[in-house]
Amino acid sequence: MREIEYREAIREAVMEEMNRDPKVFLIGEDIGKYGGAFRAYKGLLDMYGPERVINTPISEATIIGSGIGAAVTGYRPVAEIMFIDFTGLAMDQIVNQAAKIRYMTGDNLRCPLVIRTQGGAGRGVAAQHSQSLEAWFYHVPGLKVVMPSTAYDVKGLLKTAIRDDNVVVFIEHKMIYLNKGPVPEEEYIIDFGVADIKREGKDVTIFAYSNMVFKALEAAKDLEQEGISCEVFDPRTLVPLDMEALLKSVKKTNRLVVVTEACERGSVASDISAKVSSQAFDSLDAPVKIVAGLNTPIPYNSILEQASIPHKADIVKAVKEVLA
Amino acid sequence: MAELTKGQKIQFLRTILKIRRFEEKTIQMYQIAKIWGYLHPYVGEEAIAVGACAAINKSDYIISTHRGHGHSIAKGADLNRMMAELLGKATGYCKGRGGSMHIADTELGMLGANGIVGGGIPISVGAGFSCKMEAKGRVAVCFFSDGASNNGVFHEALNMAAIFNLPVIYVCENNMYAISMSSCDSIACKDIAKRAAAYDIPGVIVDGSDPEAVYRVVTEAVELARQGKGPSLIEAKTYRFGGHHPNDPADYRDKQEAEFYKREKDPVINYKKRLLEEKVISQTEIDTMEKEIITAVEDSVKFAEESPEPSLEKFLEEVRSI
Structure with a gap:
């Protein structure tokens, strides 16, 4: 089987889902020409245009809010927070809004939102860019939390996350974006809750x-x-x-x-x-x-x-x- | 802009009265503990929701606040389902899960009241993106308060709505108090509308006790938005007639100030008077309208009280699946 990098697997997952469903779009900081801080979205702006690859100012709360507002009105946004450390700036939107909106409105508003982010230490980027904060999200009812290790897993799980009708916090690790692993050419998805x-x-x-x-x-x-x-x-x-x-x-x-x-x-x-x-x-x-x-x-x-x-x-x- | 028809004016009055009588009833119900938790009445501010919601279509979106009953009613919400939600019943808009601060309905385009001051403002940007991508001329109206305009997300959201040219109308209900904090003491500029200059978008001040004035400015902003000319900020000057909630005596406010607004700026008194003077409606017709509304409100209480509690069994089942 061919081997591709973890970040290439992310890009493939996103592209396949964007091709499959016109309601899927990407939003986040430096995801335009720059292609994302870890280049997972390289080339996507040219392929899908600025309406579906929305490059935002540094406004984490409103990146998530944008995801929520679009999700409850029929879209499937993938909102990116560049470092998990920055989710602190968006915590009200994640915890008080996104996590609860479907439940507290009696299923009136569904929120198919993926929050893509990455964490972890090992690159000498110190205390505000290296944390492992998954427990914050694990603790809050209403959020699904995904932490893929391999290229195969990240692709299959990200596709499932985009198709999920709920809020998924999708946490990658900064030290493994260049790891290569076997990923089949043909399409596949990986169900949540399957170890x-x-x-x-x-x-x-x-x-x-x-x-x-x-x-x-x-x-x-x-x-x-x-x-x-x-x-x-x-x-x-x-x-x-x-x-x-x-x-x-x-x-x-x-x-x-x-x-x-x-x-x-x-x-x-x-x-x-x-x-x-x-x-x-x-x-x-x-x-x-x-x-x-x-x-x-x-x-x-x-x-x-x-x-x-x-x-x-x-x-x-x-x-x-x-x-x- | 076309002149308002007689029918539209009568509808404005009907909705103002509907909100006022509904809110008065909820306060009574709160005082006898049939409604619990928190309740934030919209009394005194009705003309804003009525004018703004009349300026948009059923398919347009609204984003509301913790003081949100008026917005829902003006967008066409059913009083029975609203009252049922306030009583926590299974027939309520949120099946009893949300209560006063979380009423939402997809069909009405009501994207939710909100328990967090300013919490809905970023969500309005997403609704704006959705309207823009869909390209069917839909717009979103985001209601928020003077208090929320001091929150960081207000700045983030207006900036983003402006740079992406999103069809969102920001309606700030400046009722002069954030719980006890006076807007004079908490806002660095005299008029919140001036903050629009920072985002290079229109900023308009309107008398929030006048439904027709609100209707006119929101209509203009909606036209701009539908033409792809981006967001607007409207500051509706208003006054919270009661305290922050029914048990708040609001003794931090000047008595004379409250008396002045209740005497001079009551949308119910003023709009009735105006329509009578314009001979749009007669006193008898108003009396009939009042009666119908009071009956509808009483019926909503009856409906809510007779409705079942949410099923505990179903709740536990759901919890296991989350």
């Missing part, structure tokens, strides 16, 4: 999403040398969450390590740990172990930055601890 076992194993389940999937896979490879078989479980969508598949995996391996780049306090990882601990207590041979970022603003200095997020060695250590 993907990125590597099968029998001794321990490693729950990891977004960029952490790759660190988990590296750890699993090393651990294999020592005779430890790890199952790498990628939920792909945090809301809805494929709890059934996770419990099935844990019931097989009897051990769980939950990995997140976000700081641990109030994290998705803490919630997953609590859920599995209460729902599969009898299946667990060891307490669930969380591998998370430190509770710190992400520092600029690369030694400090790297120290504040999890790495392969941290996952290897955690796996050995749950097996001890």
Whole structure:
């Protein structure tokens, strides 16, 4: 199968959906000639014109508001917030408006809105451009949260997000836009709430999403040398969450390590740990172990930055601890 | 602009009265705790919704506020379903999920009242994009308050509506108070309409107690919007007759000031008087109209009270699926 970059997969997904449905349009900062901060929309302005590739001023709240207003009147906008850190500027529109509008109006207003954004550390862009803030959105009823790791997943999930009648917060990771992966030429979509076992194993389940999937896979490879078989479980969508598949995996391996780049306090990882601990207590041979970022603003200095997020060695250590 | 017909004027009066009587009823219902939560009556400001909604078509959109009952009624909302929503009933516009601050209806083009001051302003930009892309001459009217005009999103949205030439009419209902904060103390310029200069769009001041004046300025702005000439900002000077909500005595306001507006700027008193003077309507016809409206309001209470509560079972089912 051909291999393409993660960002090319995003571009293909968007193009296919724009070709399929004239109601789909893109809106965000620097998405015109510039093609988006990570060039995922390269060339799209020329192909679709400024009416469907709307390049906006720096007005995050109104980018999301524009998405909501267009969505409730029959369009399917993909609104981009360049960095997840900037969603703070649009939080009322995301949390008080978009997330609730369908519910609180008694299904009167449907809001098929995709909020595309990206987060994560590793590029030395410091505390306001490196955060992993998925827990903010995971916490709010009315938002779906998608965090794809591979080119294959990002394409199939973005197409599903655009077709979904609800608000989807679609979170990419800045360190994986250039990662190449197999993506079929023919069309496909990936349903929400369906996890993907990125590597099968029998001794321990490693729950990891977004960029952490790759660190988990590296750890699993090393651990294999020592005779430890790890199952790498990628939920792909945090809301809805494929709890059934996770419990099935844990019931097989009897051990769980939950990995997140976000700081641990109030994290998705803490919630997953609590859920599995209460729902599969009898299946667990060891307490669930969380591998998370430190509770710190992400520092600029690369030694400090790297120290504040999890790495392969941290996952290897955690796996050995749950097996001890 | 064509002169208003007798029929249009009578319709203006009917809608003003409908809003006034509905709001008076909701205040009564609030005081006996049949309506709970928050209630923000539109008493005193009726002429703005009536004039503005008369200037647009049924297929056009409106974006409303926490003080939004008048906008819904003027856009053609059904009193029964409104009252049912205020009582939290299954037959309400939002099936009892939203209450006073979230009434919306796709068919009416009513894109929602809003519990967040200024929250609807960015949404109006999206409605504007939608109207522009669809290219069928549709427009959106965004109502908001003096208080909302101090929020950052007001600046973002008007700037964006202007640069993209969107068919949105911004109607600021300057009722002089944001809860207790006087607009004189909170707004750096005397007239909010002047802020239009910053976005290079028309900024017009109108007497918000006069439905015909509001109708005229909104009609002009709608014409510009339909011609692809972009957004306008209209500041309707008005006054909130009561407190922020029925339990607010509004003792932070000058008594004489309130008395002045209630005496001189009551759209119900003034418009009745004008139509009588113009011999558009007789006192007997007004009395009949009042009676019909009071009956319709009483009927809405009856409908709401007899309506079922939302199903708890269905609610729990929905929660599991979210």
